[in-house]
Amino acid sequence: MVQRPRGTRDFTPEVMARRLAFEQLLEERARRHGFSRIQTPIFESLDLFTAKSGPGIVSQLYAFEDKSERQLTLRPELTAPVMRMIAEEGMQMLPRPLRLSYYGQCYRYEESKKGRYREFFQYGVELIGESGPLAEAEVIALAIDMLDASGLENWEVRIGHVGILKGALTGLGLSPETPEGGNEPPVASAMRLLDKGDDAGLAKLFTENGINPENAAPLRALADLEGGVETLGPARDILSSLEGVSLEALDDLQTTLEAVAALAPAPPSLSVDLTVARGLDYYTGMVFEVKVPELRGEGQVLGGGSYKLLHLFGLPDLDPCCGFGLGFDRVLLALEAQAKASGRSEVVPGETDPKGLVAFIPFDIDVTRVLPLVASLRNAGERIELELRGRKIAKAMKWANSIGCQFTVVIGPRDLDSGQAMVKSLDSGEQQAVALTAGAIAAAIQAMR
């Protein structure tokens, strides 16, 4: 028996109905926010991802060479392909900003476990060609709107701004440039030390760069701030106490948060955290992420922010952009766990078709006589499953029941003689004879809904 490759999944009809409903729900929300769907190839040139993430990424890729010795890889993420598409399709000519959405599978060669697969699905959006607090708020608002609409519970939004700590550090005189012979900018070193809680190392770094080490304490206080929008007050006090530090990034973040509050439903939890996602150097402004604590280690279900990547494709005037990626599989895992815990049968809103399925049961007759009726009912929008095996009535009813039908239409010899069909609701047991026309059958079904 050949097995499915490690870290991949098959989706059965029941699971797929849920995934389609979820995708549709996300798509609908994106549309309401003015975003349009695009699609890029499953595989790309290897260079695309090494350009964005450095050569170290290769060990995590499904990279391969094609028959013409082109170096290719299955895509590990979707942001870089979107950027490539914008440049390649001449989309910089389009009216700005561009609001793009996308959904598809990505591949990473890593240890697979629950919530971490080698083939995984991402839904994402990018707002291209406009930046600033309002653009950022629009992106966050869409993320919140999507999760709210999905019915997810107990999720936490954390919003930060890499410009605040970076600004404070550069304001103090720390260089954002990699020094001659060094491997990272002093600013990046400082951010890492702040994150690790290494205050002594931070003071040492300051001293080495000719900065008073006493400045380490207020920066520590800044990084440790936790809480809602109200933490911006103390942050402002700390920043104001430092020499030569701009408050611009903080003001922007405040504007963003106020706009989010007006644009989106209130999430279960929203906090300001200035250390969010500080590790990614292409992020330039607001950064945010959403966690679902009950998923434990793989609990981050969404992440994004403002970044500069289009300069890599010769389009620096479109930078910075703002976007996010949503971990489709992880949100579903959380929804499934929560539905199970609360005894809810519907995991994603709208995954079950409210119209119901109709079993069309020709009994002991020449089937071809009723096929036109099946076609007409389908054209009228009914979901019809035709009984194909010539089952006897009792078996057919049992079959209809077991595949989840709400209605049956039985047509046997008597019915043909009298020109009628028996329409039955399986929920109520109610049954009536109606004229043998698609219109009459559809009307009877509608009346019993």
Add this chain to the structure above:
RNA sequence: GCUGUGAUGGUGUAGGGGUUAGCACGGCAGAUUGUGGUUCUGCCAGCCCGAGUUCGAUUCUCGGUCACGGCCCCA
């Protein structure tokens, strides 16, 4: 990258060095020649893969594969 646990019909499980590998759900057929969800009967269908130990391995040992956890990493 390190590490723990596990794998028996389609699903959930019992068992165990020699068994007819048990049970439940499921699927198929019948009881039931025009009406489902109950019941009864019969049938279908299984020891993850490879090597070793043994007279004999589904059971014990080792390796592999896959799954699920805990760190690390990534974001």
